Amino acid sequence: MARGVYIHIPFCHQICNYCDFNKVFFKNQPVDEYIEALGTEMKLWSEDKQAFSHIETIFLGGGTPTSLSPTQLSRLLTLIKTYIPMEHVTEFTSEANPDELTKEKLEVLYKGGVNRISLGVQAFQPELLKKLGRTHSNEHVFETLKEAKKVGFTNISIDLMYGLPGQTVEEWKATLEVAFGLNLPHYSAYSLIVESKTIFYNLMNKGKLSLPGEDLEADMYDILMQQMEEHGFHQYEISNFSKDGHSSIHNRIYWDNDEYAGFGAGAHGYVNGIRYSNHAPLKKYISSLEAGEKPILKTHVVTQDEKMEEEMFLGLRKTAGISKKHFQAKFNCTIESVYSKKLKLLVSAGLLSNDEAAVKLTKKGRFVGNEVFEEFLL
Known part of the structure; x- marks a missing residue:
């Protein structure tokens, strides 16, 4: 939704x-x-x-x-x-x-x-x-x-x-x-x-x-x-x-990795588990709609593994981090069961904190956020 x-x-x-x-x-x-x-x-x-x-x-x-x-x-x-x-x-x-x-x-x-x-x-x-x-x-x-x-x-x-x-x-x-x-x-x-x-x-x-x-x-x-x-x-x-x-x-x-619609030339959206992008050229965008068709250029059905990856590298942008309770309810598994080794490595490097409630970037981690996010791409 x-x-x-x-x-x-x-x-x-x-x-x-x-x-x-x-x-x-x-x-x-x-x-x-x-x-x-x-x-x-x-x-x-x-x-x-x-x-x-x-x-x-x-x-x-x-x-x-x-x-x-x-x-x-x-x-x-x-x-x-x-x-x-x-x-x-x-x-x-x-x-x-x-x-x-x-x-x-x-x-x-x-x-x-x-x-x-x-x-x-x-x-x-x-x-x-x-x-x-x-x-x-x-x-x-x-x-x-x-x-x-x-x-x-x-x-x-x-x-x-x-x-x-x-x-x-x-x-x-x-x-x-x-x-x-x-x-x-x-x-x-x-x-x-x-x-x-x-x-x-x-x-x-x-x-x-x-x-x-x-x-x-x-x-x-x-x-x-x-x-x-x-x-x-x-x-x-x-x-x-x-x-x-x-x-x-x-x-x-x-950042919560929830769904949204994207309308317009070159817009991106994420609806019903599918990520999509629209035609970018104005003529192609308009002509598709004049023909009664959605102006979608390409679609991708997001897999469970990809959803977890996105949950991590998007959610870690928030200073509140990623709620472990929410992650488990959403994916029916714990963060540790999927990312245990990476979490230990990043915590030991001082880039992440990992407590009972959440995983989040430390202040040190905010300076190299993109490098941290890349670690969660399977």
């Missing part, structure tokens, strides 16, 4: 240098046709009443959802409420760019049921924003947050990034200082990962991308955790921090 819905909006007015998500420049794209195609896809999936009887969260991501006009946003929200059961939805998030989120768009989102905004800020130094390919200014951020609160939004998060080209520890500390001054209930902070098919990747291959290095990046992460704790934020996941009651319910669905 799906707990959440992810809806992908692939349009952008500016392509960021680090982004590897499925996206296209907004100009001359079939935006209105795409929105209607989304409605058709949601309608097709809604026929599975058992899988879609208890949706708890909806997340508009991209690309840039706020690249849409107010009229287009309104149409999208109408389609969502038409085909997705809303009675159990407690969190409805939209990603947004600070220089595109006008008062009119904020009002459309709020009236349309969106109750959480995730704002892509990344940094507060103009030179770093320019390197990232971001087009907003600090003033855009401050004004957007001011207007969002006026409209009625109280659950607001911003994304920050560290380990950026040329970024210093002092700049990272300054970014955090400004961020805390915004008095928000939630922050996400990610280290830069240079993905293939990005501008940064091409620059790196040409030797033209100067990154801080692993040691300096680790220092920035340590500063992040210390500062968040000092300012009263709970680290509930490797990269996410919140005040009480404001952790992201939608993202927890992923």
